[in-house]
Amino acid sequence: MKLYLVPTPIGNLDDITLRAIKILQSVDAILAEDTRTSGVLLRHLAISKPLHSYHIFNEHQTVQRIVDQIKGGKTLALISDAGTPGISDPGFLLVRACIQHDIPVECLPGPTAFVPALVNSGLPNDRFTFEGFLPHKKGRQTRLAELAGEERTMIFYESPHRLLKTLGQFADTFGPDRPASVSRELTKLFEENRRGPLSELITYFGEKTIKGELVVCVQGREAVKGKAKRVYDTERDETEDEDE
Numbered sequence: 330m331k332l333y334l335v336p337t338p339i340g341n342l343d344d345i346t347l348r349a350i351k352i353l354q355s356v357d358a359i360l361a362e363d364t365r366t367s368g369v370l371l372r373h374l375a376i377s378k379p380l381h382s383y384h385i386f387n388e389h390q391t392v393q394r395i396v397d398q399i400k401g402g403k404t405l406a407l408i409s410d411a412g413t414p415g416i417s418d419p420g421f422l423l424v425r426a427c428i429q430h431d432i433p434v435e436c437l438p439g440p441t442a443f444v445p446a447l448v449n450s451g452l453p454n455d456r457f458t459f460e461g462f463l464p465h466k467k468g469r470q471t472r473l474a475e476l477a478g479e480e481r482t483m484i485f486y487e488s489p490h491r492l493l494k495t496l497g498q499f500a501d502t503f504g505p506d507r508p509a510s511v512s513r514e515l516t517k518l519f520e521e522n523r524r525g526p527l528s529e530l531i532t533y534f535g536e537k538t539i540k541g542e543l544v545v546c547v548q549g550r551e552a553v554k555g556k557a558k559r560v561y562d563t564e565r566d567e568t569e570d571e572d573e
Contacts, residue, residue: 330399332427333406334420336413336439339542340516342373344440350374352437356406360395362419366410383407388419392426399432411542413441417461417486442515443484446544449522450482450510453548457482463495473502480549489539493531499547500527508548514541 333352338344353359353376360383361367367380383391399405407414407423413436414420427434447454458481463469476483487495492511499509505528513521519541523533527547 330402331404331433331435332399332423333404334414334424334434334436335406335408336437336441337367337370337408337411338516339411339440339442340514340520342370344516345370345374346437346439349437349439350376353378353406353408355404357403358398358405360405360407360423362409362414367408370408383419383423385419388422392422395423396426396430396432399427400430411440411442413439416441416443416459440516442486442512442542442544445515446510446512446522447482447484447546449512450546451524452482452508452510452546454482456480456549457484459484462486465491469498473498477502478550482549483547485545485547487543487545489541489543492539492543492545493535495545496527496531496534499545500531503527503547503550505531510546512544512546513539515544517541 333356335349335352336346337349353371353374356378358379358381359367359371360381362384364380364382371378371380383395395405407420409418409420412418415424415436424434443459447457458479460472460476460483463472463485485495496509496511499507506526508525509527509530510522510524511530511534513519513523523530525533
């Protein structure tokens, strides 16, 4: 009996790992955020296993039933529509319940959108904070105010219809010149990574139709203090280098 957390591709289906395929082939059943979306992937991989719905709207009601199934001898895999279960997707409640019932839990390494977005952003990635989705309404301004002094690179998930509003709020909170990047449709055919000050990103995305999943990275306050250089400046001040 065991629960596997199996990351799935965030776009390109070839990003599934060999180990993930083996696990999905071996389990008794698969828990999926959306059985229709996951069905496409499983058919692509020629995997035929019982597929059960497990999503944010039913996880509280189904956790105990799933725990009982595993304790009864079943080995299950949890997958999300894309990426690693539990990262801005359902999974935490089930993992916690399994741990509380001494059920083995194993998470496979694999795709998650914020890692490639951070690495290719050009922003400092030795220290960072993953914020996921900001609150839509209640608590949003409070959270932004808390992040105003954040010194690490900040990573956010955002939807296309809310991107411009969010970039505007970032500019108000962190300043229009704060370096940032927006990654769209990562690993897919029309992948786009746009880098620059928040003000330039607002102008750029304000002039186009925005589609696809989005990851926004914003440089932390520490890196832009005083006379520190902007990440996207092409020229360096030699006297500044000596001070460092």
